[in-house]
Amino acid sequence: MFRLAAIAFFGFSSISQATLPKAFLAEHCHQCHGPNKQKADRRFDTLATSIENFEQQELWQDIVDQLNLGEMPPKDKPQPSQTERLDAIKALTNGITTSREKFKGVSQHTTLRRLNKVEYRRTIGDLLGLDVKAWDPSEDFPSEVTHQGFDNNGDQLVTSGLLLKKYLSAAEAAIQRSTHFEEKPESKNYNQKSPFYFQGKESKNLPKLFLTGRFRFVPETPYTDLYGRHYRGGHLGFLPLYKQGGVPHSGQYTIRVRAAAVNRTHTYPNGIITSRNGDPLVLELASVDRRGSVTSAGNVRKMVSLSTHELTETEPKWIEWTGYIEKGYEPEVRFRNGTISAKNLVFKLGRLAQNRPEIKPFLHLKPGNERGHGMLRAYQGPKLRIWEIQVEGPHLSSWPPEGHQLLYNDLTPPDLNKKTIHERLTHFAQKAFRRPPTKGEIKPILALVSGKIDSGTDPLKALQLGFQTILCAPGFLYLKEDEGNLNPNALASRLSYFLWSSMPDDELLQLARSKTLNQPEILRAQVDRMLAHPKAKRFVGNFIRVWLELDNIGRMPPSPDFRNYYRDDLGNAMRIETEHFFSHLLDQNLPLEEFLTANFSFLNRELAKHYGISGIEGTHFRKVTLPNSTRGGILGHGSFLTASANGVDTSPVIRGIYVMDKLLDYTPPPPPDEVPEIEPDVRGAITLRQQLIKHRADPSCAQCHDKFDPAGFALENYDAIGAWRDRYPDKLPVDASGKLDNGKTFDNASNFRQLLATQEKPFTRCLTKKLLTYALGRELNSNDRPTIDFICEEMAQPKKGLQDLIQSIITSETFLKN
Amino acid sequence: MKTNLPRRHILRGLGVSLALPGFQSLQTGFAAPKESTPPRRLLCLGNHLGFHPPSFFPKQTGTDYQTSPTLQNIDQHRKDFTVLSHLDHDVGGGHNGVEAFLSGIRKEESSGFPERNISLDQIAAEHSGSATRFPSINAGLGEGTDMCWTRTGVRIPPINNPARLFEALFVQDDGFSRKQQRQRLGEQASILDALNESAKSLHRDLNHTDRDKLDQYLTSIRDVEQRLQMSEIWLDKPKPNPGIDPITDEERQHIEELPLFFDLITLALQTDSTRIATFEIPMGFTVSDLDKVDLGYHGLSHHSKGEGKLAQLKVVEDYIFTQVNRLLNGLQEAQLLDHTLFIMGSGMSDASTHSNKDLPVLLAGGGIKHKGHLDSPHDHHRVPLCNLWLSALQWFGLKRERFGKSTGTFSKLNFS
Helix, strand or coil: CHHHHHHHHHHCCCCCCCCCCHHHHHHHCCCCECCCCEHHHCCCCCCCCCCCCHHHHHHHHHHHHHHHHCCCCCCCCCCCCHHHHHHHHHHHHHHHHHHHHHCCCCCCCCCCEECCHHHHHHHHHHHHCCCCCCCCCCCCCCCCCCECCECCCCCCCCCCHHHHHHHHHHHHHHHHHHCCCCCCCCCEEEEEECCCCECHHHHCCCCHHHECECCECCCCCCCEEECECCCCCCEEECHHHHHCCCCCCCEEEEEEEEEEEECCCCCCCCCCCCCCCCCCEEEEEEEEECCCCCCCCCCCCEEEEEEEEEECCCCCEEEEEEEEECCCCEEEEEECCCECCHHHHHHHHHHHCCCCCCCHHHCCCCCCHHHHHHHHHHCCCCEEEEEEEEEEEEECCCCCCHHHHHHHCCCCHHHCCHHHHHHHHHHHHHHHHCCCCCHHHHHHHHHHHHHHHHCCCCHHHHHHHHHHHHCCCHHHHEECCCCCECCHHHHHHHHHHHHCCCCCCHHHHHHHHCCCCCCHHHHHHHHHHHHHCCCHHHHHHHHHHHHCCCHHHHHCCCCCCCHHHHHCCHHHHHHHHHHHHHHHHHHCCCCCCHHHHCCEEEECHHHHHHCCCCCCCCCCCEEEECCCCCCCCHHHCHHHHHHCCCCCCCCHHHHHHHHHHHHCCCCCCCCCCCCCCCCCCCCCCCCHHHHHHHHCCCHHHHHHHHHHHHHHHHCCCECCCCCECCECCCCCECCCCEECCCCCEECCHHHHHHHHHCCHHHHHHHHHHHHHHHHHCCCCCHHHHHHHHHHHHHHCCCCCCHHHHHHHHHCCHHHHEC | CCCCCCHHHHHHHCCCCCCCCCCHHHCHHHHCCCCCCCCCEEEEEEECCECCHHHHCCCCCECCCCCCCCHHHHHHHHHHEEEEECCECCCCCHHHHHHHCCCCCCHHHHHHCCCCCCCHHHHHHHHHHHHCCCCCEEEECCCCCCCCECCCCCECCCECCHHHHHHHHHCCCCHHHHHHHHHHHHHHHHHHHHHHHHHHHHHCCCCHHHHHHHHHHHHHHHHHHHHHHHHHHHHCCCCCCCCCCCCCCCCCCHHHHHHHHHHHHHHHHHCCCCCEEEEEECCCCCHHHCCCCCCCHHHHHCCCCCHHHHHHHHHHHHHHHHHHHHHHHHHHHCCCHHHEEEEEECCCCECCCCCCCCCCEEEEECCCCCCEEEECCCCCCCCEHHHHHHHHHHHHCCCCCCCCCCCCCCCCCCCC
16 A cells, blocks of 8 residues: 555656645645634644654644545635645645654554453453353442543543552452352252232331232232332242342352233223233343342342243243342342333322223222222233242352362362462462563562461461452553564453453463464454354444443433333343344444445334334344335434433434544534534424524534534434434424535435445444554554555455454554554 | 561651641641631532523622522522622533533543642542541432542542441441451552552553553552551541431432431531532432422423423422522531531533533632622633632632632632
């Protein structure tokens, strides 16, 4: 590629120097970027004739980019002739090419990069063989600093006393959890038949969940019915395990529930029951941590959803699930998609079902047990009916667990002395640091432990202090990449943190040791292996989260006024849709344009209904061909549309900028200080779009806004949670038409999508840059251009897909060096 | 075998003469004679979604202003507070700009400042922190509003469980657990020593920018060491008697928690458990628990001038200020108000436009001469809100010339 530039250079031999085109700049640029004005904080009149330092190289790159795109001079100003423009571009480009040699490597080093929250959690999990879903070692860590949405930027990540203190606690807990000198626990059976609520003597000291109340009663039948989603009358606790303080050991357990779906279809009028008439009833199994927390119903410290099961028949059947439950957690059974709550149900029945014969007898009663119980017993709407719950476990295939083996091998506490302890610590440090520790790193830790033993500390305790120290050392917490070609261990780590968000496995480390990992065929084969591995799911989930800034949704969650968002668990569903979509494009190595144009997605019933697509049953996700043109590609994904709104309403400006930044490699400069806010005003019959158009009439505003507002307008038919709307809440019609910066017009989102489909090259470039930023853990700059250009050219060849893009990135010089 | 003393011993031994940064008064905290004048306190209350400006700001200035609909709720204290208009931090970002309320600096620009975006309360906590068991108490509802930031740019999550705050303030750990805690502190200190040595050996291997990063790690070690020392000193000192029944850990609505927290904070100040407290009201404040409110708070704040929403928003703001009135009453009864500077406001003014300009700011107590409604220049020569914060810090006892983006002190209020 450098050769191409050189040929071009020699073809136009009138320019022999790579000097700043001063005359050109003076005529066309200094007016706004000179001594009197410095628009967008850029000033060119003080630039030297040739590039003197890296910052100047960046500025030259900036100038030539604007000239190449035709963005500058602004359209309403006098334009240079084509020759003048080309000459200037040539001079600048040559200057940059030369200076890149001089400033090779500048700003292309990832700074000593700390593991971020996600990576820390995964690494602890992988290193010690711990399930880190329920017990999350990073749970109370402060949030990371993000840079352009990315939370793994080595330069930006901060270590503080607060964080270090948390590392100390987390490390201590991790080692405790991994230590198992006890005998292999026996699998036990636990059983409870209905009833699940208690009163009188039996109920003493039980949490509210197990007690009868206004909406919970001891039934005369051999089953207990659940009526709604929330705690009162919607959840069942499991008494045998509550009494034991939860399951005694972490591990695999089997839960069986005998259940049925009653009155799936009902004849109650609208407005009483908030779930959909006729839907299968969903039973959810969850594990909860009730310790140290509360006495009132429902407020568990933490809940982990285990599985969901759809029931359609009135005949009871057994449903079964096997999976991991964390020590101390108890199972709960819930009516996942019931009406909002039993309390709400009774209230509504009393108000809106007064003429129903089964309800009438209770209407005169004051609110209380008699009324509540009576109505619920008589109620003929959907009920989740539970006869019996059984729990069996733990099922442990090997003992002791692999984490314990790593720490102690076959040693028992009497075997521990200074010699065996030093061996264990050195072995663990090698694993934890992802490379052999240097003498200087490990010596103080060994000295600490020896010192403790000498002063009388129990050897096991001393050893554990040593393990804890290793997990707080810089060797564990940071990725050390130095400068220049990555050494084999550093390459293995960079690769595994890219594709698995965690430490390299034995195969990678073996290849690193034999110094063959950076050989192209071996590297490619490893990438294939890693992408096919289940751990690659972490890459998909994590990359999508930072690329599309999905954490925005957590910071500004959809308003509770969007009831179905929470009822149907749409937030989760949207995230899963996008993850499945990305995974599919990856697994099938589909071309990148599918991101923009795909006529399929991955939906479950709830999400399909949200998108207005009928005929999809079941809560599982499957590939669906989208029936019409209102959805297609990532622009139609709920995740994309919700993350670009603010939880209450939409703003075309915000959405437009989001589209340009996430898909088309354009980040607009911040608004000038003097811009007044737009004040939404419902009292006039004027939409936000109409107000914006007035503001954009000013050419200096239009200059930037014309680039991104159109994308925002195109998406105005999607509300703040991505549902289609033809009208705004105040009944004004949505106008989704617009004109792109290049003059092409569109009437609606689907036209817009077609126009977008022609933007394959900018999208490829955009995704390449995002992936590269994520992979390197640093910001990209003008020195990275050659690599980015090269990868984009490769991807322009036919039949190239998402896997090829990742291979290209990993085998590039930029990835293999620091 | 090494013969030099572990660093820990050196730090402790020289504690008397070594001026540990920010903890100068470590020894004087309880060796000093009982102070003749009551110590000064700082209490900051921040709301995420601002306060509806037309209802908050009075129309007239000076001490004889006619109260505004929102301030009506605290009008009985009008001689003890000043409401300030046309002050802000000159930042934008809407929701993202709220975090700068007590620091003047947004997270994203903080690396350019020597003290990053440290908030006012944390600067005060560094100064007086060692004199009390808790350098500061940062509480709030739910997730809070990103109001409090440390020197290293880390956000302090607020305590949002009143039972836990009660426990921390008033429930004494038993003798056995104290012994255990002391042992644990000792272990952690040894670990830090080893980590320091281990990291220093790595330091030699690194290039220039990587070394700076590792320096951050080394600084963190020193930071934790100092905290451990403080914890050890406070281990044996008995906790005060609260004079109220214990607060049980149970599910409560936000509107139940808020007054409970205000009471706890008052008690904490009264018992000198801390001299700095902050409280955060988040965007997720469940206002629908209030009568006559049936929408979410965020949705309400996007009132778009609609009558219905504005009416509900008024209910919410009246509630907040009624609680503040009660808090001020409590501080007065406890004879704290004259020695406590109460700062209240938001990093956002009008949530409907997401404006971070002309913020609602209220200052109460502190024994200063209050000026009713105090206006500052609107267009030219605007006064940075950080000037007010700087004056507040000086009132608190710090000898500083700058804070955040301050250009000087706030001359219009006499803080002595």
